[in-house]
Amino acid sequence: MRLPRRTLLAAAAAVPTVAIAQTVTGADTRPVITIAVQKIANSGTLDPLREQSSNASERWLGSIQETLIARNQQGSLERVPGLATAWRRIDDRTVELDLRPGVKFHNGDELTAEDVAFSFGPERMFGPTLPADIPAIAHRHWPALDRVEIVSKTTVRFVNKTPDLTMEGRLSAGGSEITSRRAWQEAGDWQANSQRITGTGPYKLRRFQADNSLILDAHDEYWGGRPPIRALRFLEVPEAASRIAGLLAGEYQFACDIPPDQIGPIESHPGFEVQGGLVLNHRIITFDEHHPALVDPRVRLAMAQAIDGQSIVDALWAGRARVPAGLQWPFYGDMFVPGWTVPKYDPDAAAALVKAAGYKGEPIAYRVRNNYYTAEIPTAEIVAESWKAIGLDVAIEVKENWGQVLDHAGPRGVRDWSNSAVFDDPVSSIVNQHGPDGAQQQDGEWTNAEMNRLSVELETGTDRARRKQAFARMLQICEREDPAYIVLHQNAVFTAKPKALPWRQPPSFFLDFSARNWTA
């Protein structure tokens, strides 16, 4: 899209004062900010246990509800005190946390240990009165949580049934947000609470209209400082062109989910910039090993070696994504396996592997969705051509929804997917999706006995060195010996805004509008 410089200068000049969106009421001169997003909530609810979508609800959820242990959104997402000021290990199954004093919920109540216990209790997470999928998802987040003990008004203990070194990570992850017991019980049932959530975050819910808008007001008693913005208006604008046009016209102060090919055109106009970068999510392609051509792991490895990930990053992501070190992130800290890489791009070696495996020309279906992931179709076209170049008969099948992608009718071959680091341990990614209880194995696409044994070791082991060894071996199995998936690239997220607005995109999907991230 090319736009006259005159118009854009005018829009840019108008934005620094945020006068477009600012309404002065009394002494409150803080601006009102409008954010155009592609999607507010996939599930039509605000409940993080129903809303299992990292690229929609994660934008705003942290503004409303918070976790006991937070992540440093201005740093590298390392763990930092949140609603808990400190935590310590009692034993391999128990973590004790000191609650931050003076934290106020949006309804005016002070945060207590009872609210914390309630947030992980049967009424909120695990009970029979909830829709059946909510306890199932809660069990995914907390597979072995035994109880939350109230030690005192400001101290709680999380007690697991089995040893688990990832408890602190789970406490910092989505799904572990703290809600007000009184607010929940006054609202009534889950359905009412799913449309109106109460938390301790810097902004409180004013109005939610599914598939249209989410309006938040500043929570002036926020423990982290008075919010710098009087109201946040998240508007759902499905079309990227409409989001960009609204931004340039000055109607929106932020336009999210900017396609990489629009970064240049937007930044070519003075006054506007596109922020963002890598997030804790990798684009992957998964195998169905039961396909006749994919039974032999050499063909799967060949398919990995046939892909030039860096070319995809350069051509389709303007160089702003990257080829990662396999299914892991430096965010894992000491669990990160140094020196590991995705299979090296080597089409000759790949073709030799295909030949050695005795591939008989069976057609392989490559199921994708219509740009559900950024640049998904062009990426698939490059990948499919790469596979054809090593002698494989691959055909792209564009599907409308996940049901069609995973449909067992017809031969399944390979399909697009992604994998996120929900918390800072490989349990959250490689075990979560490819382990024995992960969707790939549960759906019958792939399995590996050693991988399953190592998954248990990773989940319940307490020897950090052995856990790291187990993880390294899992990478070896899943990405070399018996490939379960191919890691294409690390995903990136882009947000466009006027340069004058003092805000930085965190290294995540979250749009942090707290005082920490607004420097004016």
Place this chain on the structure above:
Amino acid sequence: MLRFIALRLARSALTIILVVTFAFAVLRLSGDPALAIMSPDAPVEAIAAFRHSWGLDQPLYIQYVRYFLAILHGDLGQSMRDGRPAIDLVMERIPATLALALPALALKIGLGMPAGIYAALHRNSLTDRLVMAGAVAGFTVPSFVLGLLLVLLFAVQLGWLPSGGDESWRSAILPVLTLGLGGAGILARFTRSAMLEVLGQPYIRTASAKGVPWGAVVRGHALPNAAIPTVTVIGFLIGSLMAGSVVVESVFSWPGVGRQLVVAVANRDLAVVQVILLMVASTMVAANLIVDLLYGVLDPRLRNAVAH
């Protein structure tokens, strides 16, 4: 006449049943609501629990029979996304859609018919050609493209109007123009054709030969006779009021039934889709019925034929 209306109503009911059945089959055979709403990353047990709680694990024919019986009992079902009654969800959005659709209909009729009449009365003139060129452009440019062009011109370049949303009455101007201009083009073409055909009839020449002023000939003889095909087209336009809003509401982020339909179809949220389809089908059926009745009012020959 009563028999005529009863017959039409029976046919209408059959049409609606077929629409509902077709939509049920297509939606349920082409996607899993549990995966659409919860994403494939959700635990398998959660997806299974979701399917069970909504009866999606039952054979398809049982799901259909249950659904159909519920409709007959006046229960249009609940949204699988948030558990609210589907009819409530749709009714919340109807005002927003009508706020676009009714002004757009007025624009279609108010602009399209006079333009078509004027073009016919000035056949082969420069004005006629300009009007027809505009009409062809109006209905051949896709509403998606027209909408974005209007946004670029009036919102981004000139800054006169909002590019989207529903914040004020000004937000409705561009979507109404997008919806209305295409329909106005269609109506202009049909009106012109109908008028040209009527103007070539012997009774028009006779009236003129008898010395009736041209204006009176047009008003008294040409317009009423040209009205029948024009009314037919207006009937189609009324019937497609809600259906036509799907693309425009997405382009302009307008929170109406059209966008709701897109989201509900993507999520296979059957109850919501069915309520919207029932409304669209009912609107079309009602529009056709009214058009049929208007034929009788406009043309005594049709009225008499029905009576006999």
